[in-house]
Amino acid sequence: MNPAHLQATHLSGPVLVIGTGLLGASIGLGLRARSVDVVLSDPSPSAQAVAQDIGAGRALDPGEELSPQLVVVASPPDVTARVVSQALRDYPSAVVVDIASVKASVLSELQQDPALEPADLARYIGTHPMAGREKSGPVAARGELFTSMPWVLCPNEQTSAVALKTAQALAIDLGAVVSKMSVDEHDASVALISHLPQVMSSLLASRLQDTEPHALSLAGQGLRDVTRIAASDPALWVQILGANAAKLVKILYGVREDLNRLIGTLEHPEATGARLDLAQLISEGNAGQARIPGKHGAPPQSFAWLTVLVDDRPGQIAQLLTEIGEVGINLEDLRLDHSSGQDVGMVEISVLPSRRQELIDYLDSHGWKVLQ
Numbered sequence: 394m395n396p397a398h399l400q401a402t403h404l405s406g407p408v409l410v411i412g413t414g415l416l417g418a419s420i421g422l423g424l425r426a427r428s429v430d431v432v433l434s435d436p437s438p439s440a441q442a443v444a445q446d447i448g449a450g451r452a453l454d455p456g457e458e459l460s461p462q463l464v465v466v467a468s469p470p471d472v473t474a475r476v477v478s479q480a481l482r483d484y485p486s487a488v489v490v491d492i493a494s495v496k497a498s499v500l501s502e503l504q505q506d507p508a509l510e511p512a513d514l515a516r517y518i519g520t521h522p523m524a525g526r527e528k529s530g531p532v533a534a535r536g537e538l539f540t541s542m543p544w545v546l547c548p549n550e551q552t553s554a555v556a557l558k559t560a561q562a563l564a565i566d567l568g569a570v571v572s573k574m575s576v577d578e579h580d581a582s583v584a585l586i587s588h589l590p591q592v593m594s595s596l597l598a599s600r601l602q603d604t605e606p607h608a609l610s611l612a613g614q615g616l617r618d619v620t621r622i623a624a625s626d627p628a629l630w631v632q633i634l635g636a637n638a639a640k641l642v643k644i645l646y647g648v649r650e651d652l653n654r655l656i657g658t659l660e661h662p663e664a665t666g667a668r669l670d671l672a673q674l675i676s677e678g679n680a681g682q683a684r685i686p687g688k689h690g691a692p693p694q695s696f697a698w699l700t701v702l703v704d705d706r707p708g709q710i711a712q713l714l715t716e717i718g719e720v721g722i723n724l725e726d727l728r729l730d731h732s733s734g735q736d737v738g739m740v741e742i743s744v745l746p747s748r749r750q751e752l753i754d755y756l757d758s759h760g761w762k763v764l765q
């Protein structure tokens with residue numbers, strides 16, 4: 394559901410970002426690129442200093458009385474309600490948003506906070522940018538993190554039109570695609586779309602801990618695809634999974650059933666119907682995967698991949714991208730890989746299927762080695 398009835402506006406600032414880790418510093422960088430005045434605050438002096446050094450915003454000037462248009466709380470989920478509550482009281486004319494990965498627990502803590510009046514909650518709106526990385530801290534921050542990524546707004550019953558509009562302006566200024574949901578709809582959705590992938594990735598990657606190096610040396614892109622987020626921060630995920638346990642466990646009951654069925658099939662692979670069961674498993678996966686939307690929330694789009702071999706020396710990839718730009722073909726996605734033990738890199742490129750052959754012919758004729 395898109396809040397299309399709300400006219401898009403931009404932030405005027407100042408914006409105070411509390412919590413200057415990966416997300417807070419990325420928001421600061423993105424807003425600074427639009428020349429919005431961003432003030433940073435973090436209880437960790439090093440997180441604050443790094444965020445300032447990378448250009449995500451400035452410190453409060455000594456003696457400055459800040460009156461922010463917007464406060465963005467980007468702290469860990471378990472302290473988020475407390476930080477929001479303090480911000481609502483410290484800045485009585487500001488809109489306050491948080492970006493924590495879970496929404497119902499934060500709202501319920503705020504609704505039970507005796508220090509807040511119902512009117513305070515009119516200036517608060519929970520939000521969640523569905524963009525991040527498996528790394529944390531401001532060093533990993535990127536101003537473009539939110540470009541074309543979903544950003545969910547979860548207004549509460551009291552949220553004012555101004556608060557909703559200001560949160561929408563934040564997401565739009567950072568290039569995100571805005572949608573609106575209740576906190577329960579949000580938490581049920583992310584249990585499947587974000588929290589299940591995290592636990593499945595962690596479960597799978599944990600199997601690799603004691604694997605022999607000769608087996609690991611065979612690792613290809615498939616394993617990398619499904620284990621990237623297994624490198625995520627345990628401290629953050631303990632909080633996310635704990636806060637959304639009830640919604641996630643319902644999905645895991647279904648996964649357990651499917652897993653039991655698969656184990657039963659594989660224990661007797663020659664039994665009648667076993668092959669059909671396996672085909673069904675893979676086909677059902679095909680059907681689910683095909684439903685994942687493309688960029689900008691567009692309908693699922695399958696792109697065609699090709700692989701280009703490049704020498705492992707500086708400037709090669711930049712040169713390749715420049716040449717692809719010159720032929721006017723839009724890159725939909727890009728992955729880099731290295732052949733173990735060789736001085737070559739592999740650049741995997743995805744483009745619209747209708748442009749794939751044209752790009753292969755162009756790159757071939759310009760001396761690139763294309764693997765099809």
Ligand SMILES: NC(=O)C1=CN([C@@H]2O[C@H](COP(=O)(O)OP(=O)(O)OC[C@H]3O[C@@H](n4cnc5c(N)ncnc54)[C@H](O)[C@@H]3O)[C@@H](O)[C@H]2O)C=CC1
Pocket residue numbers: 411412413414415416417434435436437440467468469470472473476492493494495521522523524525526527528529530531629633
């Ligand atoms: N990591 C990700 O990919 C995503 C994270 N989020 C949410 O964004 C929020 C921040 O996550 P990250 O930036 O990844 O974490 P991070 O660990 O990189 O940064 C968190 C920052 O909050 C600061 N902090 C700790 N206690 C605080 C307090 N009481 N008051 C103010 N700041 C405090 C820390 O010093 C740290 O600099 C979390 O609520 C998370 O659920 C949302 C979308 C994606």
Ligand SMILES: O=C(O)C(=O)Cc1ccc(O)cc1
Pocket residue numbers: 493494522523524525526527587622
């Ligand atoms: O790294 C990725 O691809 C992620 O999906 C990261 C992420 C982590 C937590 C969120 O609440 C949202 C996104």
